[in-house]
Amino acid sequence: MLTNIICNKDTVININDKDEIELLLKVDNDLKLVLNVKENAHAIVQIRITGKDHSLMITSNIEKYAKLTIIYWNEADNLRINEEVEIYDHADYRIAYGELELKKVEREAHYHLLGYQARIDLVSVAIIKDHIKASLNAHHQGKESFSHIQTYGVLLKDGEYDMVANGHIKKKATLSKSHQVSRVLTLTDKQKAKVTPLLLIDENDVEASHAMSIGQLDENQLYYLQSRGLSKNEALGLMSRGYLMAMTSIIDDEELKLKIQTQINKKVENTCWM
């Protein structure tokens, strides 16, 4: 069942069953949001955030065997987001951050994988014209816990991107896996991109990896696309789209996937990439 909620003050949402929630968070003052996903509950939550110059604190508890997919569309400007998430045994937490509105954002998030086989799949995509600063931290405490952090940024002129992705496998979290992928595409000369992948391993018999690239636009790729009739802006948009579509990679629901693709396509078409 689809539930629509509009919040402009501190809110607690309890998810007990199979739920689909669309939430509009109006951050016109400092806000707190608590999400409690009860044992065995399965939910998809889409959160659109608006507002300016305030902070948002999100606390989530994902109980045993629960599955939560969250899609954030952040349209707020100069927003500070703090997130604390606790993930218990066999719980499956999937989170997609979509920041396509060229605004300033600062985010610090801690995902505590507390239970046995607790997992998080995270993907963050952003078009950056202002400044995005983020620190995403997966703390493995449960045995056989899993984290996969993917971050994709497309930097426009004057954009600044500062991303720290941290996978910390603590003592006793044996057989845990922590993986990271960070990709940044810079389209002009006047941007700053800094990506810091961290893997802190305190236990033996674990798997950890990171892949990272900060790439300038390839002139040969641009020429190739233009030789097939795409204008420079269309070619840049197509290449950027490839980065942004990563947002759908954590979503199983085909209808939701299509909806996100449509939203990204619309944004790509209406953005000046030069």
Added chain:
Amino acid sequence: MAKLIIEDLHVSVDDKEILKGVDLTIDDDQIHALMGPNGNGKSTLLAAIMGNPRYTVTKGKITFNDQNLLAMSVDERSKAGIFLGMQNPVEIPGVTNSDFLRAAINARLDKPQPLFGFIKDMERAISDLQMKSDLAHRFLNEGFSGGEKKRNEIIQLQLLKPSFAMLDEIDSGLDVDALQIVADAIKKQHELTKMGLMIISHYGRFYDLLKPTKTHVMIDGQIILDGDETLIERIDKDGYDWISEQFDVKIQKENKVRMVYRLGTCAMSEKSKYHAN
């Protein structure tokens, strides 16, 4: 009627003159073979027609259907009906073949092509070229074999329906069966659209399949000799030295610059940095 006219074309790359006065006219429905030793300007001519920004036209004219091609951007040339099947198609990770092709088709239409029609056209082209059905969802040329890349160029040719196509060694990297498949697809498209074609190849076998109407030999940035299919046979048998001698031109040796890249390391010590330098 699509007509390409090249007059006294001079082209430089990094201040070095490669083309030294090329004259050529190609009408629609004609198939021209462009031959010559490597490093003598054939690919440069095709790249200059397409508008590759690395190549500077220093003198001369190119008109296509009475339009000044040199005044047009690369994408405008493509939309005017020019197509270049490239020798080394680039890989573009993150961009799927279907997204790319749909964008390229829609870029030349007033109204976007309906999705169903596009899928049907693409499936037909994939079947004609005997490629795997997952091609549409793969990233553009990423991880493709040499042969797959060339076949993918012909799929684009089929879907974009140019009125003048240039194929730069599109047969390299193809085995005998694939060569036949590619040639059949080009012939089919040629019969369908009556497009003009300019084909660079080193092999008589490919030209046998495509039956060029005219043959040109380019040496040292100029078209030295024109002929028919018998010229291809002669070159296939005797090479280019006889042309060089007969016309008193010097064959340019291919100048391949080898770039030296230094691989970095995450943990380079001060000592190793010193040694690396």
